[in-house]
Amino acid sequence: MRLTCDIDIASRLLPSQGLAGKSKSIRASLSIGKRPGTDSKEGVIFLLVCTAKDKTGTKYRLKDNVEQFFTKFIAEGKATVRLKDPQQDLRINKADPVQLKNFLSAIRLAHQNTGLDKLQLTPLTKAKTSQVEKPQTRMVVMKQRDYPLTKAFPSTLESLKISHCALTRIEYRILGLKKLTVLDMSHNQIRTLPSSVEHLVSLTELHLPCNQLSEFPAGLCKDPFKSNLEVLDLSENKLKMLPPAICGLANLVNLKIEKNEIMRLPQAIGRLQGLKFLCSSHNQIKTLPAGFIRLSLDTIDLFGNPFLDDGPSTAMSRLEFPTLLELASRMIKRYRLPYNENEIPKPLCDYLDSAKRCLCGTPCFQSSVHYLARADLHRVASTVISLDQRGRVHAPIEAFLCSQRCHDRYQNNPNALWHKK
Known part of the structure; x- marks a missing residue:
């Protein structure tokens, strides 16, 4: 049985010796098994903790060696195993809650030396690099030659920026990144947005400046975008209008649409009650819709539009x-x-x-x-x-x-x- 998580190993002896005992969580691979060559009837089971610095790992005997379990936050992927010898606390976090629950149950059985035949033991061998590497959450590609053509994007990505790569579309490998919260595809040649962009269910920021977009699909203003999107940057494209559905982006805070060819803003723009920053400079706007006065913004920039001259109502x-x-x-x-x-x-x-x-x-x-x-x-x-x-x-x-x-x-x-x- 194996568990991939972050772990912080704290010694309980250090405070008694006047030491702070502070440590830092690191990525680790935890496994439960027996030493190679050990007689299966002995029932001596160990917990092996492997990290990037120590792939061979450290073994901890489990039989009659667990003092206490702390599982109050197990639903968040957090738990602590307090060992008797050595006097250490194994603080586990960023684990899959279901796997963590099963893993702790296995440790309990090994500690009690009962039900060992039900355990799925893992060979206590050196961990692979992929098992102890910290998952990649951020990726930046700024040159066309660095763009991965055949290799998949890491599924753990939360932020992805791809600029100056002459891309004409957002490809399916990117659309499958379920954990992505920030997508920046600025300075490319994207002409249309696929409806499958809505599969990016965690996206809160979408940056598409300096492309060739002529429209923003109304379908992208539905859930999950409707509930999640906070930043939308469509500046320096070829937009002539915004779909009325864009006013349904309930949590939109920052909207940037400068340097397009937009002639009017949506009539219902006043529905964007969460909007705080609006930049629509250098467009072709002559008048503002009546709903505009219902906005409550921090900053507004409408410079460079051919507004009608002031006059009486x-x-x-x-x-x-x-x-x-x-x-x-x-x-x-x-x-x-x-x-x-x-x-x-x-x-x-x-x-x-x-x-x-x-x-x-x-x-x-x-x-x-x-x-x-x-x-x-x-x-x-x-x-x-x-x-x-x-x-x-x-x-x-x-x-x-x-x-x-x-x-x-x-x-x-x-x-x-x-x-x-």
Whole structure:
């Protein structure tokens, strides 16, 4: 029986001699067995601890030699075996909880010298290098000649950076890394993202700057990305828009989309309540959506966009009386009733999908007033990068008003714009 884990061996005699007794956990391979050539009837079983510095290992007799087990945190892969001779504590951590539980049960049987026929004993031989090496959690490839073409990526990777390798896609070997939390594929030639990127179930940071992306798939805004993703860097690509579904990334903290060709931000961007850093400089944005004012940012950078010049708040269209179609559609959107093309005609689905939100929160369609106001970005973020060389910090907000009541409220009282719903 063998267990791979980290181990910290602490002597209980050192404190009595005035020594600190501090030690450091190291990667180890633990096995239970008998010495080669030992008569199987003797029942003398040993615990062998092998490390990278001592692959031959140190043997500990187990029969009547365990003083106590500490298993309070066994579910976290942690436990301590207190030996009588020598007076040492074997502190085990970073072990598989199930394997650790079975391993401790085997040590208990060997200590009690009972049920030895049930034990799966392992030859007490020198450990292999792979058994005592610390698992690789971080990998950086900065040159094309260093990119592994045939060798698999270590399954233990938590952070992977591959830059300047002229890659045109994210290949399947990377998509199978279940423990990956940070993926940086900057400065490549990636044109599309496969839907199977969602198989990276632990990913919290995705860095894709300086590639050739023309779109960010809406499918990547679903779980697990929806719940896990905190940092998304799509800067210096060829994006013309962001999918509305990106506003569903509930835990997104940092969004970088500068130096693209984006013409407008999603209407529902205000749903990103966890967003703290937004950089969308050097795009083609002329106005901001009304939902933008619901953000609460630490830093915002919108420099270099062709925003419309500041001016008085204006209503740019005439309010029409809502049709029966619009009234019914407003109710469907307001109460979030499900719909699809199997239940209603596709033109109606398209109509429902075209819904806009009034500043009061009511969904609206044709019967709405196109409203343009200006907003001080300091009311959205603590730190604001000016919009241009003139130091302008007011940006035009494009909104829609659903009724005469909302028209009167917002047209005659610009401050009402900041009464967040």
